[in-house]
Amino acid sequence: MRTGIATVCLSGTLKEKMQACAIAGFDGIEIFEQDLVTSPHSPEEVRKMAADLGLGLDLYQPFRDFDGVTPDLLKANLKRAEAKFNLMERLGMDTILVCSNVATATIDDDGLRAAQLAELAELAGAHGVKVAYEALAWGKYVDDYEHAYRLVEMVDHPNLGTCLDSFHILSRDWDTAPIEDINAEKIFFVQVADAPKLSMDVLSWSRHYRVFPGEGQFELAKFMGHVVRAGYTGPVSLEVFNDVFRQSDTERTAVDAMRSLIWLEEQSAQWLAGTSAAEGTEGAAASRRRYPMELATLPKVNEPAGFNFAEVKADDTAQLEKLLGQLGFGFEGRHRTKDVQLWTMGQARVIINEQAASHAEPAIAALGFDVDSPVIASARAQQLKAPVVARKVQADEEVFQGISAPDSTEIFLCQGSPDGTAAWTHEFGEGQEHASSAQNAVIDHVNLAQPWQHFDEAVLFYTSALALEPQPFAEVPSPSGLVRSQVMETSNGAIRLVLNLAPAQQAQTARKTYQEHIAFAVDDLVATAREARKRGLEFLQIPANYYEDLDARFDLEPGFLATLKELNLLYDRDANGEFLHFYTATVGSVFFEMVERRGNYDGYGAPNAPVRHAVQYDSLHRV
């Protein structure tokens, strides 16, 4: 698959964008006119830069408001087009995008439109240019890809074809199956964009909220499957207008974009294989070979089996040790070669890393995921351009394959074991796993703060590299604004990550870091809380008003309510079960949560999150 990207997806100057696209590994780019107009580089210089960078200049765009106009306007439009065709010759470009008319069309007549497009195609042909005509979702008379293609067929000129853009098609819920009926020679270009499903006017949606494939909710693999089955072999190019990407780091966004196409390629191949299998015709491998477009594959991974460990890091680790000890974790010893400690409670393993920078406050540094094969998972992640994390090991120690998530948390790919133990624990202490506290525990979920520039990138990262599934997006009120929350999890809930986008902090807040946490699940939360209290744990103090409201909402048994209140426990209930949990005080940017899931409760106590935020805010502001 030939990969491409429109320069409008990225921040920076044309030169910066081109360099970033080359570094990210794109085959070609679409030049968005404004990027050229505002560039100090001449068309000839741009052509040379592209050649030097090994980037194809695959599409010049957009040419607007051409068809369905009066004769006078047609004349002006053809003159305007000729200027662009001359420019394209200097750039060495041969394809231009012409959008269906939005602003100046006054005549709704397919015959006239075809005649005008034929004139344009003829002029284009004289300059060696091909015109890719695209139906915009908000085109005045032509807003549907099948209509655009009918016009192309009517004109039947070698220099006129169509451009298919997934946004304009999927935002309108058009059926994508008829793409297969399009003559592949007449598909001059394919643009892809994903988007969250928003109910707003399609123009605003398109101009601000498009995202890269895998970061939204469109069925892009299916769209691409139809394109492949039509026999198309040209560029598949990203055209993503996104307010955040436009102001983020150019190179990093380009890599995120490239990752999305690599992933889409795999998903498209899987969709094709699945469809062929369903049709009962051939096997997956054979079905791929039937189509002229070659779709690369990736090393396959299943979803992770669970958390292997979590790692926190600090310059002074005393507070972390104290908290874990009070929660019931046992100290299992120090690593034989590194300045790290192991603490466990049942199968919940926490590494305390003492190698932080001087004065660094406690923070979550790394997570271990149990996977079938660390080597294969790492290979997949690297093909998806995940940055590799190097970790020194001695010769006889377990080698951890690590990658860096978009928020810089290190994700280590570990060899899981059927009994939930981890071989590497032998590198700690006496070389054997110790009996820990009375209660068993596992890591239930981890809550990570995401930088606002990398929220969508994180969704694609965990989806593509680690086979987690995004859950419906939520928003939680806090005293300093709405916290946007995206859960990524495995189908069985063995891995649950909560990605939170914190509001911009108020200027007067002394400590600005958004708090992150690790939650552990136990069988008997009340007992755990009582023991922790005996050990002197500082619980997050829940206001009395909360328990009154809880009682009004759930009509709880008075003794149970009194226990919740006594121990600062929070409570939630849904049709599937119940959820009890409590939070510790915060050290640095980290706190811990203990949870008990009763029945098949599958949530995170979302109705209680505002209480937690308010109390944490209050305690920060009292400092």
Next chain:
Amino acid sequence: MRTGIATVCLSGTLKEKMQACAIAGFDGIEIFEQDLVTSPHSPEEVRKMAADLGLGLDLYQPFRDFDGVTPDLLKANLKRAEAKFNLMERLGMDTILVCSNVATATIDDDGLRAAQLAELAELAGAHGVKVAYEALAWGKYVDDYEHAYRLVEMVDHPNLGTCLDSFHILSRDWDTAPIEDINAEKIFFVQVADAPKLSMDVLSWSRHYRVFPGEGQFELAKFMGHVVRAGYTGPVSLEVFNDVFRQSDTERTAVDAMRSLIWLEEQSAQWLAGTSAAEGTEGAAASRRRYPMELATLPKVNEPAGFNFAEVKADDTAQLEKLLGQLGFGFEGRHRTKDVQLWTMGQARVIINEQAASHAEPAIAALGFDVDSPVIASARAQQLKAPVVARKVQADEEVFQGISAPDSTEIFLCQGSPDGTAAWTHEFGEGQEHASSAQNAVIDHVNLAQPWQHFDEAVLFYTSALALEPQPFAEVPSPSGLVRSQVMETSNGAIRLVLNLAPAQQAQTARKTYQEHIAFAVDDLVATAREARKRGLEFLQIPANYYEDLDARFDLEPGFLATLKELNLLYDRDANGEFLHFYTATVGSVFFEMVERRGNYDGYGAPNAPVRHAVQYDSLHRV
């Protein structure tokens, strides 16, 4: 008018919110349940805090999903309600908001709904509570205020009335005239919110994009006029869910909120006066007296007549002096008592203030507006809670009334003169106005960067205190993201302010301040540019590609195009006229623009703004 605000409008804890509301001068508040639930203060403590602050506790809200349910659910709902009524007794509150059912209604039957609401009203009565029933715009069966009122009438219970919320009514484009037919005794509460007209689902629109009155596009004065004519005399309370306000400074947002109600009060009185006059019944003053609600008035101002001056400030002013001199400004002398200089070009006056902090880069510090009466305009601004700016004057010097705009620019209210001169210029140099350069000039517009937290506040500030009119909102692409742009101007264009919201700057940008500028209009821009070039002015360098595109778009006369290119001039044309302009290089965060308006061109060369941004970005990144 009794003023109120819901605590959900503001950031912070309940206590912080209450204090901010008292400081801003609200009569009462609505307690949003979540703020109480998450508060460490008991209901009794909250009651005492409110009493100490002189704040009424006017509404407890929301009580959701009550009506149209099965008998089992009704029983649970009544129990839930009773808990809240008990809580309200402890808070000393007597009115609760009950929203039309969204989630749990299963029976669409007005008879049943009325019967259930009657049970609720009876229970409320036993606790001395009044129920204000409100139709949510997205209510499952009840989504229309007239429907909600019909139910209130059916029940006919002294403890059941309705709550009118401008958002739920105006977002659905319901006619507001029938409000006058509602029995005023049955209107238990009125909530007001404004909003920009967005085409998106009404729930998302409501939860994220509401703004304070005067910051959006709803016809709120008309809404309030109908409410007043209905005979309502209770609280008029803001309920504004806004993502930005929720994370902004609590006290400042409360003041912005209060300003919006003061302004709305005046606008409502004017609407009533206008309507009465149109009906030919009575004069404005008499019409106000007819209604039981008293509406306060403000000192009246007309729109400003023009810019009196602009002031720039720096520690080292050499670069500013050089730029102004090269543009053709003449140095008129230093002030006799202050460290400021006066530079003029015709009627364009620029003050260079040398009193900036050490190492402060050049920046726009103040603007003078010509008004009919500085004293009246200042009085109005102060009643609208604009912060007063103090400026020292000697006994015989002109006293400037100054206020501080939301972005901290100081706005001085000056006495205009019919011939465009300014009396205070005699305080400079030889005590007389000097003949300046050959060309006349005026300040055409000023472009100011707005902090993201105060963009809406700025719109209301200039609308309410200075009688400017907001124009349609625009967005301009730049290499570091979209720049959001709001023009505020007088009807004749004598004052034009462009409020720009810059994208979050890329971390790698060395100089992060968004650039602001002052534009001067001259009669012959080509001559001005030639003279400036002779004086060695550093023009912003416009790329050659721009002129090729310009030619393709406008088909310009070759000699004219060559002149534009030679002098780095930008060009725009619309149906009304033409626009020529050029920019200087930037010093500190300031640059200057010279413009020539031909015919009735009324814009700002918006198609050229991306070119300006790109070239400025490029020069910053080359530094």
